[in-house]
Amino acid sequence: MNKSDFDLSRQNQHIESRIVAALERISQAFRVLLWQESKTYSLSPIQVQVLIFLSQHSREKRKISYLADEFNMTKPTLSDAIKALEQKNLIRKEYEKNDSRSYVIHLTKKGKDIADKTSFFSEAIRTPVSELYPEDQENMLLSLLSIINYLNKSGVITIQRMCFNCIHYSFSQKGKKHFCHLLNKPLATTELRIDCPEFQQENVE
Numbered sequence: 001m002n003k004s005d006f007d008l009s010r011q012n013q014h015i016e017s018r019i020v021a022a023l024e025r026i027s028q029a030f031r032v033l034l035w036q037e038s039k040t041y042s043l044s045p046i047q048v049q050v051l052i053f054l055s056q057h058s059r060e061k062r063k064i065s066y067l068a069d070e071f072n073m074t075k076p077t078l079s080d081a082i083k084a085l086e087q088k089n090l091i092r093k094e095y096e097k098n099d100s101r102s103y104v105i106h107l108t109k110k111g112k113d114i115a116d117k118t119s120f121f122s123e124a125i126r127t128p129v130s131e132l133y134p135e136d137q138e139n140m141l142l143s144l145l146s147i148i149n150y151l152n153k154s155g156v157i158t159i160q161r162m163c164f165n166c167i168h169y170s171f172s173q174k175g176k177k178h179f180c181h182l183l184n185k186p187l188a189t190t191e192l193r194i195d196c197p198e199f200q201q202e203n204v205e
């Protein structure tokens, strides 16, 4: 009989199940930390995530449909979060000249201040990661990027602005080298990006 990763007899015999269980614990830590930070500012976790995203991304990504894809949510649910942020005077909308239903979302000064402060919610996770040996960090980055790429390709998660699915990326099997054709330079494993401003989606067959 097929057993799940949370079946302890399977988990204790298979390293991949223990890794999955460990990733689940880390996702719980993210949820707890984000929740604590949200409570401080009387916001919901998704409202905090949206503020942080808006503070770091260019205007073409600061639209409802892009945000809905980014956060794997429906447009109405995302619109509700934006409405709540507008009522709290943390964002403002700039309507497009040629389409009065479409708008770009900007942070207000107050919204930017909160985004800057709350973006430190993950510090408790960065600390133990920063204490790993450099080669373990490198292996971890590569492994996580591979898992994320797989989940993206199989449709579990949407948009991923990372090297592995960027049109400018190539990998030489022979030399085991990563290369960015936009920056026109080889990329060391430690330079592979997970959220690149220059990312362009590769063509999907």
Ligand code: SF4
Binding pocket: 161, 162, 163, 164, 166, 167, 168, 169, 170, 179, 180, 181, 182, 183, 193, 196, 197, 198, 199, 200
């Ligand atoms: S443009 Fe950015 S995401 Fe694309 S390969 Fe270069 S560094 Fe990676």
